[in-house]
Amino acid sequence: MHFFIYGRKSVYTGKGESIENQLEMCKQYIQNKFSDQSEQDITVYEDEGFSAKNTDRPQFQQMLRDMKRQKPDYLVCYRLDRISRNVSDFSALIEELNDRNISFVCIKEEFDTSKPMGKAMMYIASVFAQLERETIAERVRDNMLMLARTGRWLGGTTPLGYTSEKMQEVVIDGRMKTSWQLREQPEELRIVDLIFEKYLELHSISGVSKYLAGQGIRSRKGKSYSLEGIKQILQNPVYCAADQDAFDYFTACHSDVSFEAGECTGKYGLLSYNKRDYKKKHAPRQPVSQWIIAIGKHRGRIPGRKWAAVQNALKENMPAEGGPAPVKNDYSLLSGMIRCSQCGSRMFAKRRTGREANRRVYDYICGSKIQGGRKACSCQNISGRQADDAVCRFLREYASEDGGLCRMLERLKDRLQKQLQRQPQGNRPGSIAAQIDRCRAEMNQLMNSLAEGQLCSAFIRQVNGRIGELDQKLSRLLQERQRQEAVRLPDDREEASGILSGGHYALKDQIAVLSVRDKRQLLRLMAEKVLWDGERLHIYMR
Structure with a gap:
C-alpha cells in the first residue's frame, strides 16, 4: 500500500498543532492500522503559512498532480480543516478521490471515506468548517464597522490633501486598539479646493484636467491628473463637511448614516466605509446606498450643499446606466x-x-x-x-x-x-x-x-x-x-x-x-x- 500525508498550518509556530506534530501523528496512525508499512510507502506534503480558504497552495497542488501519476491507496491528514474550510473545494476533492478509488482518512475526527458512514460525516463536518470560517470573517467585518462608525481612519492610501498618523485609543471592551487619524496637507488641499471650484464652473472633468495641466499642477507622483483621478476626488466624502446638507444628501441616498442630525455642526469632515466590493474582481465601486457614512476627526473642507451640487452635476454628465461610454x-x-x-x-x-x-x-x-x-x-x-x-x-x-x-x-x-x-x-x-x-x-x-x-x-x-x-x-x-x-x-x-x-x-x-x-x-x-x-x-x- 502507498500513503499520501498532508499537513498545513496558516502561521508558522513551534508549538501546538505544528506541521511536524501533524505529520508524526499521521505516521503513527498508519503504523498502528497497517503495521507492515514502512517509511518508503509514505509521501509527505506540507504547506506552512497558507490559509484553508482555498486550495491555492503549492504542496497541495503538487499532491493533486502526483495523485494522477501514482495513485495512492490512502490520503491521510490530521484534521479536516487542514485540507479545506470551503465546502465546494472539499466536495471536489472527495469526488476526485472517489473517482480514483482513493480512501481519505482524517485521524482527529476519525473519518474514513472507505466506509459509507465516514463519507456522510465528512460532508457534514466540512459544512461546519465553512460555517466557522464565514463566522470569523463576519466577526472581523463587524469590528471594522464599529471602528468606522467611531470616525477613525481605517488605513490604506490617504486621499489627496491628507497623510495619516497613528494613535491609540480604548475602543472595544476596554482593549487598546491602534487606529489612524488624518492630518492635513495644506498645499494639496488647495489643489482640492481648486478642483471643486473649477468643476462647478466648467461642469467638465476634462475641462478641469486641461486647466490643471495648463497651470503645471501635478499629482503626488509628478504626473498630470487623470480624468478618473479627478472624478474620484470629486466623489470622495472625506472632503465634505458633516453639516445638515450632507446629512440630508446621504439620508436621501439611503446610505447607512451613523450619526444623528443634531451632531451635524459642520466642523468635522466625513469618512466613508464599504465603498467598494472587495469580494469581486477589481473591487468595483458600490452604489451610495451601500456606503457607511461617519463623522471623522479631521476638519470639513467642502460645505455639504456645495459637495451635493457637485455629485448632482456628475450624475447629469454620466451616461445612462448600461449605456455606452462617451x-x-x-x-x-x-x-x-x-x-x-x-x-x-x-x-x-x-x-x-x-x-x-x-x-x-x-x-x-x-x-x-x-x-x-x-x-x-x-x-x-x-x-x-x-x-x-x-x-x-x-x-x-x-x-x-x-x-x-x-x-x-x-x-x-x-x-x-x-x-x-x-x-x-x-x-x-x-x-x-x-x-x-x-x-x-x-x-x-x-x-x-x-x-x-x-x-x-x-x-x-x-x-x-x-x-x-x-x-x-x-x-x-x-x-x-x-x-x-x-x-x-x-x-x-x-x-x-x-x-x-x-x-x-x-x-x-x-x-x-x-x-x-x-x-x-x-x-x-x-x-x-x-x-x-x-x-x-x-x-x-x-
Whole structure:
C-alpha cells in the first residue's frame, strides 16, 4: 500500500498543532492500522503559512498532480480543516478521490471515506468548517464597522490633501486598539479646493484636467491628473463637511448614516466605509446606498450643499446606466482604435463646435491632447469622416484580394487555436464536458440521499444548498461550452474565404451598408492597429 500525508498550518509556530506534530501523528496512525508499512510507502506534503480558504497552495497542488501519476491507496491528514474550510473545494476533492478509488482518512475526527458512514460525516463536518470560517470573517467585518462608525481612519492610501498618523485609543471592551487619524496637507488641499471650484464652473472633468495641466499642477507622483483621478476626488466624502446638507444628501441616498442630525455642526469632515466590493474582481465601486457614512476627526473642507451640487452635476454628465461610454459613440468608426504615433495615446472622436457645429462633422484628437492641451501632445487632428471613408475603401480593396484575405483567415484561425491551447486545462471544451458530468453526477447522488428519508432537517438544508450551488455551476458550464463551440472557424480555407468574400453576400459589397458597430467589429478582426502620424494614416493588417 502507498500513503499520501498532508499537513498545513496558516502561521508558522513551534508549538501546538505544528506541521511536524501533524505529520508524526499521521505516521503513527498508519503504523498502528497497517503495521507492515514502512517509511518508503509514505509521501509527505506540507504547506506552512497558507490559509484553508482555498486550495491555492503549492504542496497541495503538487499532491493533486502526483495523485494522477501514482495513485495512492490512502490520503491521510490530521484534521479536516487542514485540507479545506470551503465546502465546494472539499466536495471536489472527495469526488476526485472517489473517482480514483482513493480512501481519505482524517485521524482527529476519525473519518474514513472507505466506509459509507465516514463519507456522510465528512460532508457534514466540512459544512461546519465553512460555517466557522464565514463566522470569523463576519466577526472581523463587524469590528471594522464599529471602528468606522467611531470616525477613525481605517488605513490604506490617504486621499489627496491628507497623510495619516497613528494613535491609540480604548475602543472595544476596554482593549487598546491602534487606529489612524488624518492630518492635513495644506498645499494639496488647495489643489482640492481648486478642483471643486473649477468643476462647478466648467461642469467638465476634462475641462478641469486641461486647466490643471495648463497651470503645471501635478499629482503626488509628478504626473498630470487623470480624468478618473479627478472624478474620484470629486466623489470622495472625506472632503465634505458633516453639516445638515450632507446629512440630508446621504439620508436621501439611503446610505447607512451613523450619526444623528443634531451632531451635524459642520466642523468635522466625513469618512466613508464599504465603498467598494472587495469580494469581486477589481473591487468595483458600490452604489451610495451601500456606503457607511461617519463623522471623522479631521476638519470639513467642502460645505455639504456645495459637495451635493457637485455629485448632482456628475450624475447629469454620466451616461445612462448600461449605456455606452462617451468614446463608444454611434457615429465614428475609429474612436479609441486609432493611436497617435507621436505619444502612443489613443485618439477619440470629438464633434466640432461653433460655426462648424454639425452632427456629421467630427475630428479624431489625441487623448493626451484632449487631457493636457498642446503642451501634452502637438499631433495634428485628423478629419473623422475622411479617415473613416479611407479605412472603408481600404477594407473593400483588401477583401477583394482573395490571396490576402485567405492569408488573414489562416492567421486568425491559428491565433484562435493557440489561444485555446493556452487556456487553463479546466476551461477547455473536453474538461468542461467532464465538469458537467461530475456536476450532474453529484446532484443525482445528493437527490438520491434526500429520497432515503430519516434525515435531520439541518442535513436536508445543507444538501439543498449544495444542490443549488451545483445547479448554478452547471448553468455557467453549459454557457461556457456554448460560447466555446461558437468561437470556431471553418476548417476549409475556401469555405472560410467564401463566407467573407464570395457569393451573394460578398464582404466587399456589404461593407458600405454595414452599421458603424459592425464595421468596428470587422476592423478589429482584420486590422492589428491603426496609427496617425500627423500626415498619414497607417493600417497594419493581421
